[in-house]
Amino acid sequence: MRWPGILEYFGEYLPITDKTPQITLQEGNTPLIRSYHLAKRCGVGSLYFKFEGMNPTGSFKDRGMVVAVAKAKEAGQNIVMCASTGNTSASAAAYAKRAGMQCVVLVPEGKIALGKLSQALMHGARVLALEGNFDQALSIVREITSRYPVALVNSINPHRIEGQKTASFEIEEWLGDIPDYLALPVGNAGNITAYWKGFKELISRGKTRKLPKMLGFQAQGACPLVLGKPVENPQTVATAIRIGNPASWKGAIAARDESGGLIEAVSDEEILSAQRLLAEEEGIFVEPASAASLAGVLKKQREGFFRGHETVVCVLTGHGLKDPDIAIKQCNDRIERVKPSLEEIVALLNLEGEK
Numbered sequence: 001m002r003w004p005g006i007l008e009y010f011g012e013y014l015p016i017t018d019k020t021p022q023i024t025l026q027e028g029n030t031p032l033i034r035s036y037h038l039a040k041r042c043g044v045g046s047l048y049f050k051f052e053g054m055n056p057t058g059s060f061k062d063r064g065m066v067v068a069v070a071k072a073k074e075a076g077q078n079i080v081m082c083a084s085t086g087n088t089s090a091s092a093a094a095y096a097k098r099a100g101m102q103c104v105v106l107v108p109e110g111k112i113a114l115g116k117l118s119q120a121l122m123h124g125a126r127v128l129a130l131e132g133n134f135d136q137a138l139s140i141v142r143e144i145t146s147r148y149p150v151a152l153v154n155s156i157n158p159h160r161i162e163g164q165k166t167a168s169f170e171i172e173e174w175l176g177d178i179p180d181y182l183a184l185p186v187g188n189a190g191n192i193t194a195y196w197k198g199f200k201e202l203i204s205r206g207k208t209r210k211l212p213k214m215l216g217f218q219a220q221g222a223c224p225l226v227l228g229k230p231v232e233n234p235q236t237v238a239t240a241i242r243i244g245n246p247a248s249w250k251g252a253i254a255a256r257d258e259s260g261g262l263i264e265a266v267s268d269e270e271i272l273s274a275q276r277l278l279a280e281e282e283g284i285f286v287e288p289a290s291a292a293s294l295a296g297v298l299k300k301q302r303e304g305f306f307r308g309h310e311t312v313v314c315v316l317t318g319h320g321l322k323d324p325d326i327a328i329k330q331c332n333d334r335i336e337r338v339k340p341s342l343e344e345i346v347a348l349l350n351l352e353g354e355k
């Protein structure tokens, strides 16, 4: 089957009409990869990775962006704008061009991963580097888009949430069931809100009678939902979740409480260690923020949280190639320098049993 993308495949569940332009980069339909190695370490029955890094621009943002941009185009807008820690800007820039629109992104200066910045620039967005953080960028974008004919495509735009909820539909369809737990990183909290909305819609459509418990994980230095109050100066190596005052605060708390789940914090060390585990043991390369879901599940395992029979899905939100700097920093010392000498390389590799 040719996968058509979110608007066409899930059209009946989205707020689109005959007049909505059918934009697509064939986003969605991302792999649900069964864990070979880490399920046991997590102490659960089965573990799956929903690898959202396989979307066209390398993060789950594409699911919501295609809907938000199509609706902006339908409404006759010519410019889309967002504040971004990186992935939203990459996605907005790509889909704006797909729709023949202009894109302006406001990013915190020096705090955006190289891969993401290169995408926004290559897609021809106006990139404004703000001397400030994400929360300040978002408040400026909200003000501008409320006063001028510019469409806001951050996740406070409800069309973003509508598009992102389709990941829940895919999990139900590919798994043939609802997992016991869904673990995911939480930054601005649009995604946890969207997943929860998607699962609840499956119930109201009679597709299932079960709901997962939602396990949200924030970075220790940027965990306002855990502290119960905004964080003035959020800090974490996981730049995609470096957010001190989540726009979808209420949605995240509702997802946690209605599902009987939790939102907790994981340290940067735990995040980077989970990132390496995924790469080394499962062959899946994600950016640091994405590894917060696995880091959280491993932490809950150490606390004796799981019984051993559960089905857990970890959402891996973005691709590892987004942030090559942090990846290289962690393993640069493993590069071995060699001379162009056959003998030297054979000796170094301890090769035996020449054919």
Ligand SMILES: *Cc1c(COP(=O)(O)O)cnc(C)c1O
Residues within 6 Å of the ligand: 059, 060, 061, 087, 088, 155, 185, 186, 187, 188, 189, 190, 191, 192, 240, 241, 287, 289, 290, 317, 318, 319
């Ligand atoms: C945007 C993003 C998040 C956070 O999602 P929210 O909807 O803001 O909670 C996590 N990981 C990656 C890779 C992201 O791009």
